[in-house]
Amino acid sequence: MIEIRGLKKHYGDVKAVDGVSFTCPDGQITGLLGPNGAGKTTTLRMIAGLIKPMAGTAIVGGYDVTHNPQAARRVLGMQSDMTGVYPRLTTREQLRYYGRFYGLKGRALDDRVEAVIRELKMEDIADRRAEGFSRGQRQKIVLGRALVHDPRNIIMDEPTSGLDVMAVRDTRETIRLFRDQGRCVLFSTHYMDEAERLCDQIAIIVQGQIAAFGAPPALIAQAGKDNLEDAFVALAGREGLHISEYARQVREA
């Protein structure tokens, strides 16, 4: 489970994240939905301990990211929006490299790497050096290294961005698989259909604040619209932020 408690990060006058709070339970997919520059990536980076919050914290698997970042990172897998890989290492070598950071070694490491290769269908690229890999292949490595230690909590930053149709389908299936395995999944996206199809609950973030939070049908009903896209526009607009019931509740809390 990931609990986000009043996370705040300002860059000068820009309020990138301004008091964000919500909870992502195990066995559910939580979507972080918002326009570009809304604060999705900054929120995820603070959860991963890559950016230090000005205020608030995140509790990942029971570990406070601010006070015990190494323990929190041990139970967290992060798929970043940076799809960089090591071009001179094979897929397997990259997964082994990341696995060792989590104390995996010997047979346990080999077995886990093999399982990830199977799970993400990477058999054909497992022993090839990553030089010249497509974006989809690189994305698989990025996801694989986030999973190699079998974390209960997974955060993904726009995991389907820039992928072709087949790769998008694969990635969405994988995300569903994570939920079925009982993991806590938090991912950011700006694709409405993706959020509606995948998410058990959605946090709409606008100008660094949560404008609305709930299951997709509940958000649609709250906005009085027919679909999530219209609901998003209604809730995420400037007026939507101020009339947001969720924002009011958080402010009062």
Place this chain on the structure above:
Amino acid sequence: MLSRIANIWRKELMDNIRDRKALTQAILIPLIIGVFYAVFNPMLTAAIIARAKEPLTIPAQGIEHAGPAFLSVLKTFAITLEPFEGDLEVKIRSGETAAGLIIPAGFSQQIADEQSATLTLLTNQTAGGIFGGRFSAERLDLAINTYSRIVSVARLQVRQLDADLLNPVTLDTRDLATPEQLAGVLAAFSLPILLAVIVVQGGLFIAIDVTAGEKERGTLEALLATPASDGEVLLGKLAAVFTISAIPVVLTFIGFWLSSNLLPESVTEGALLPFSVILGAMIVGLPLALFMSVVLMIVSVRTKAFKDAQSAATPVMLAAMVPAFVAAFAPATNTLSFLIPIYGPAAALSIMAVGGIMPPFAVLFSILSSLIAAVAGFALALRFFNRERMLYSA
């Protein structure tokens, strides 16, 4: 903690060893430089010795005024005068010839009349390279002084005076330099500079690759999202940079020693560097390689891309060579000066090369200078290794 550091170290080594360009930069280039120095060093020494013995032909005007005794003395110095028609000054000023001699009319008569005669030696020190004008002038000067002394002795003898009147003080000069020391004359200059070049060149590429390169590839964020702390990440990377830097230090100096030993004795004239100098170079060189690895990391960590880091790291080479040059030209005069980073190890190596007497604790101090600077530098690098700024600053 150690396993995470070792993990990064192992991966960075494997990654860089697979990169042909990195390997060339790190190992092959320093090795070539070392072998070049090794070949150049004894060859230059041998060439200087050989040049001093080679017959020398000097263009001269007024040879007919010289007299057989004068020419005979020159012959003992393997100097032959060659008649020259035209403007000798123009010829020498143009650099076509390094030196020339003008013998005035009546030279022999003046000598015979027990008068003082004047010869004019024209030289151009820039002509003929390092074996040119200066060498010719020095040999002619020596020969003419010898002739002058012979004439003086003859004049005293005519007056039944003791020739020792001309020698109130006799200087008995004996060159006690061993062949190893002779070899060390140039090594004392070249080895400290070679060391400075290798320790920077060896680690340059990998230091940039593991910092700015990782950032540019977009893999740093994932690495920092693992449980590895900033210190562990930096230590693992530093260990890899140091390892790659250390390999050329060892290989280059062994290559230096091997190459100079493989040259024929006709070239080296028996002047060879003992292995102890090479061992000494490694003892003071490896801690220096550690310090320079830290310096390269500090520079690279602060940059955003590979090219930025390359530009920023280039002055490091110059910064390392300046103290090494100073050490080569100005040997250390007190023990504490060996505590100066880069200068200390270079000065110690310079003394080792000529088999000089090392001040007490000089080697220890020169090693300490590198280690203390490396620790201080690492603390600074860690301070600069701010994950948020490293990853996301514009």
